[in-house]
Amino acid sequence: MRFIAFNHQGSTSWGAVIDDQVIDLGNTLGGDLMSIIQEDRLNEAKELAENTAPSMQLADVEILKPISFPEKIACIGVNYANRNAEYKDGSDAPKFPSLFIRTPDSLTAHDQPLWRPPESDQLDYEGEIVIVIGKGGRRIKEENAYEHIAALTIMNEGTLRDWVRHAKFNVTQGKNFVNSGSLGPWLVSADEFSAEQYEDMRVTTTVNGEVRQDDTTASMMFPLKYIISYCSQFFQLKPGDIIATGTPNGAGARFDPPRYLVPGDIIEVSVEGIGTLVNGVIDEPINS
Numbered sequence: 001m002r003f004i005a006f007n008h009q010g011s012t013s014w015g016a017v018i019d020d021q022v023i024d025l026g027n028t029l030g031g032d033l034m035s036i037i038q039e040d041r042l043n044e045a046k047e048l049a050e051n052t053a054p055s056m057q058l059a060d061v062e063i064l065k066p067i068s069f070p071e072k073i074a075c076i077g078v079n080y081a082n083r084n085a086e087y088k089d090g091s092d093a094p095k096f097p098s099l100f101i102r103t104p105d106s107l108t109a110h111d112q113p114l115w116r117p118p119e120s121d122q123l124d125y126e127g128e129i130v131i132v133i134g135k136g137g138r139r140i141k142e143e144n145a146y147e148h149i150a151a152l153t154i155m156n157e158g159t160l161r162d163w164v165r166h167a168k169f170n171v172t173q174g175k176n177f178v179n180s181g182s183l184g185p186w187l188v189s190a191d192e193f194s195a196e197q198y199e200d201m202r203v204t205t206t207v208n209g210e211v212r213q214d215d216t217t218a219s220m221m222f223p224l225k226y227i228i229s230y231c232s233q234f235f236q237l238k239p240g241d242i243i244a245t246g247t248p249n250g251a252g253a254r255f256d257p258p259r260y261l262v263p264g265d266i267i268e269v270s271v272e273g274i275g276t277l278v279n280g281v282i283d284e285p286i287n288s
Contacts (some may be wrong), residue, residue: 001046002275003151004186005033005068006061016045017186021054022061033187034067037134037150038239042189055283065109065185066153067132071104072241075128075157075175076227079246080219097222097230102244107155110277115284117177118261121279123261126157126247127160127205127213127269131224132187133241140232146195148237151187154277155244156193156205156269158182161253162217163261180221182279183242193273198224202272203248207265215248222246 002017013026014033025045029036036045045079079096108114116123134150158181164174175181205213217223224232227245231237252259261267261281270276 001049001189001192002186003033003042003045003065003066003189004061005066007064008056010060012155015055016049017058018054020058022056022058023049023052024055025049025052032068033239034070037067040134040239042134044149045240046189046256051131063110063185065107065183066185067183067240067242069104070240070242071238072235073104073107073244074235074241075095075100075102075244076222076246077171079222080248081221085285086090086188093221097227099231100171100175102157102181103176105178106280107181107183108179109182111279112182113179113262113280113282114156114182114267115177115179116261116281117160117180119177120160120162121260122161122163122253122258123180124159124161124252125205125207125212125261125269126159126251126268127203127271128155128244128247129201129203129217129224129271129274130155130183131228131243131245133228134239136236136238136241138236140229140233140237142225142229145228145243146190147200148228149190149224150239152193152271152274153184153187154269154271154274155243156182156267156277156279157244157247161252161258161273178284181234181275184277185275188274197273204270205248205250206268207252207261208261212252213250215246217245219248220246
């Protein structure tokens with residue numbers, strides 16, 4: 001089931017989306033999607049949604065980030081085999097995943113603009129599948145990893161390419177400009193996916209209708225179950241934590257010449273079984 005956070009006529013709530021209609025569950029169950037996941041109440045929410053009349057049309061709400069303030073936003077870098085080859089540096093496939101952290105305010109919501117900051121004109125897109133942790137844990141075994149997924153969503157893991165090279169050993173600066181990326185539009189609960197789907201889901205990114213990225217999770221060097229297991233070796237994974245799982249080849253930086261985002265561009269990231277995350281681009285407001 002699809003679960004969203006939304007604003008309707010000045011009131012913020014959360015609910016389920018069925019046939020392009022929204023069932024407001026916040027009025028009945030209280031809390032938000034983060035607290036519902038932390039309290040292991042998604043099944044309760046699903047059952048209530050299936051037995052409740054729609055409250056409004058999806059077109060009439062402003063969609064918010066499904067989880068506004070997760071404790072962890074972990075991001076895996078260079079995870080698709082073609083992506084490693086795209087660097088053209090002759091390096092072998094990595095033995096372990098690259099990983100960095102994003103802050104909540106570096107991500108905006110579906111249908112909200114990405115901000116190109118005045119410090120750089122190298123804003124780039126990266127379409128990614130995102131794991132939302134449901135059951136926490138440490139040292140999770142790969143064979144049990146899927147049991148720890150509450151839901152999936154989508155990220156445009158926007159990146160300022162020159163700023164990821166400011167320091168010798170880290171990319172954090174270029175990954176954390178305010179509103180440089182996005183998350184959403186909703187969560188799709190884990191009961192909608194099988195193990196086979198997790199391991200062969202298609203990710204497609206278009207810019208102004210032109211396909212730039214198109215691959216499946218079958219190309220991942222580190223599949224979803226490995227990522228969960230690996231991260232749990234050092235993190236105490238907690239309900240509501242999110243993990244972005246890497247982007248396919250085709251980012252703007254890899255064109256010759258590079259094709260960075262400019263104001264007016266429209267980026268759509270689509271993932272099988274989840275939906276499409278859409279964002280435009282503007283220059284960052286001067287008084288932000």
